[in-house]
Amino acid sequence: MTLTPEQQLAEAARLMRCSEYQQAIALNQQVLQQQPANLNAWHMLFELHRLAADYQLLAQAGIQARQQLPEFKAAIQAAYMALRQLQRHPEAIALIQDAIKQYPAWAELQLQLGLLYKETADFAAALTVFNQAIALTPTLYEAYWLRADLLKQPTTTDIAQLRQLLATTALPDNARAQLHYALARALEFQGHYADSFAELNAGAAAKRRSLPYNHAAELAEHQRSSLPFAQLTFDPAGTAEVTPIFICGLPRSGSTLVEQILSSHPAVSAGDEMFELAQATKEVLSQPQQQLPFPLWAASMSEAQWQQLGQCYLERTRHLHANGYFTDKMPLNYKAIGIIAKALPQAKIIHCQRQPMDTLFSCYKQLFADGIAFSYSLTELAEIYQAYQALMRQWRQLLPGRIYQLPYEALILQQQAETASLLQFIGLDWADSCLAFQHNPRAVFTVSSTQVRQPIFSNHIGFWQHYQPQLATLADMLAPDISQYQQQLQLRLNRC
Known part of the structure; x- marks a missing residue:
């Protein structure tokens, strides 16, 4: 029929x-x-x-x-x-520019064009079109946040406009969060740290109201993530025609900088934040296994299924294989290190670390997409940090020698030595281009897109101390972690 x-x-x-x-x-x-x-x-x-x-x-x-x-x-x-x-940004820019000629009053097109310019480091053009989007539609709240890190000299008019919009009583929580975070960034640029922190608190509360989030479930997932892998055997790290480089760690720990450095090497293609590992896993799992919470199904996977998972991942990333190495910079893949090591024995795993207070406060002051829901509470951030540290200790015990630890501060303070060590771990020859990563023309999707266009600088080390009175409770909660990190960092610095 x-x-x-x-x-x-x-x-x-x-x-x-x-x-x-x-x-x-x-x-x-x-x-x-x-x-x-x-x-x-x-x-x-x-x-x-x-x-x-x-x-x-x-x-x-x-x-x-x-x-x-x-x-x-x-x-x-x-x-x-x-x-x-x-990452075909020139074609995307041409498409949106053509569409703007057809629909000159469609402000969302200006927003999208600004985002493309920002990702390709044309910051002046990005700021111009974000301002054009706001002029067309002053209630396009996302534009205020997207331009916030470009507006490094906010005027009293800019700040007054944000305050006036926030005075609107019927704002949706997402819109209110975008405006509060944009205002916090503007006040920080002006050095008004206490006022900036108050806006961050208001923005975080608004964003959290917009999200479904179960903190207990997130902590439980951290606690069980390594459990089924303790009974598995892992093939030794090997070589293959194509080598994925997984860059993971908590958000705001330097992962974008590491990817920018590595993708400046002629043998490495940048994948940015990719969902292909999760998609490949979902594709391979059978329906009964899918009913088990992540990653308890791992214990019942056959060797053939693990191989299939790795092959499926490589098929999905084929567009990145031209140079032999490619990066996958999904920070929360630290929860999936067992999956990576089992399905892709040739993979290189880099764990990015940063001083706990700088990491967590940088998370708190960043308006993420909906996937980092734990970042809108300082208490929950501290609990996630401790759960993440416990999980990483378990991975290192299960996979000795497979995970490269890279402290952000060490990379900043001794760039050449740390870059050389990193390349050696991956199996790459030295390339001077890795030291000039700021000239890498690739598109950068993440919230660090403006920072990695600059040479190495140390301004962000200890930046949280501008907010020391407001963050005293968090510092007390993390005191043992801070002490331990500082000791390990000092040993790393003394080694070179």
Whole structure:
């Protein structure tokens, strides 16, 4: 029986709900062959490619839909998202610039163009278009936060505008958080640290209200993350045609800087923050295993499944393989170190560390996407830090010699020696370009995009001390951790 296009789309929607993405994609493509202007089919095809994390096909679909349907705004957004994910920023910039000519009053396009400029280090252009977005739509609250670290000399008018917007009583929590964090950054640039901290507290409270978060469950996940791996055997670190370099640790611990240095080496491609490991894991797991919480299913995985997981990950990252090495800088992959070591014996694992107070306060003053929900409470940050440290001790016991410890301060204070040691661990020859990482032209997606465009500087070491009165309780909670870290850092510095 031949299905009508409506029936095909209904079946495709059912398959999508069951995660049968490829079959659903095929049905959508059949519909579009018959009805090239079927917007429902295009919308579903975009979503399917996104869910399948196939950004090459998403970019092709978005560009094709835009050519066929020039007024179809969703095609612009689909192509933009895919090109940005693929780090094809020149094409994404050209796409958005063309769309702005078509829709000059669409402020979100200015926002997206500003983000592309920011990620490619054209900070003056980014600030200009963020300001244009705000001029078009003063209630586009995200623009205020995205420009906050570019507005290094905020005026009284800038600050008054933020305060006036915050006086609006009906603001959604996410919008209120963006404005509070933007105002906190502006006040910090002016040296008004106590006032800045008050805005951070208000912003953190607003952001937390917008998020579903179970702190006890997060701590429990840390506590069990290494348990099933204690009974597994691991192949020794080996060599392969392609070597992934996993850079992990708590957010704001220097991971973006490390990736910028490594990707300045001619043999290394930068992957930035990638979800491919989680996607590959989900793809390999059978349904009964998926019902177990992460990562308790690991104990029942066969050797064939582990190999399949590693191969699936490598298939998903194939676009990064040209130079032989590539980075995967998802900070919270420290919880998945057992998975990495088991599925990818050739992988290099780098653990980025930083002084506890600098790490946690830098997390607290950063407005993340929704995935770092523990960063909006100082008490919870301290508890996560201690759970993370306990987990890392367990990984080091299970995988001696597999995890490279890299303190941020050591890298800042003795850049060449630490860079040489890091390259040696990975198995790379020395390259002078790694010392001039600030000239690396790659797009940088993370919140550190402005910082890694500068040479090594020590301004951020001990920056938390500007807020010492406000952070005294946190410092007391972490006193043993701070002492231990300082001792280990001093030993590291004395070694060179």
